[in-house]
Amino acid sequence: MIAITDSPVSPITEGAAEVLTVDDAELHRFRSLTGVIYLVLTLAIGLAYLCRDKRDLDLINA
Numbered sequence: 216m217i218a219i220t221d222s223p224v225s226p227i228t229e230g231a232a233e234v235l236t237v238d239d240a241e242l243h244r245f246r247s248l249t250g251v252i253y254l255v256l257t258l259a260i261g262l263a264y265l266c267r268d269k270r271d272l273d274l275i276n277a
Contacts, residue, residue, distance in 0.1 A: 217258070219251060 218231035221239060228234045237250045 219254060 216231050218225070218228045218234045220227055220234065220236060223234055223236055235254060237254055239246045239248065239250050241247075
């Protein structure tokens with residue numbers, strides 16, 4: 216399991232194989248999710264790239 220969080224001491228990090236931390240910018244008390252969205256998009260594209268020759272799209276749908 217991969218945990219994506221803004222703090223390495225977050226409770227969701229327990230049991231995670233990898234922890235990715237994203238420091239989002241705050242503008243006028245609103246947190247932008249742009250960094251998180253691009254991180255997840257990059258992970259999905261990387262997974263699709265690795266699975267492209269195997270034709271195993273079940274990994275992507277999991």
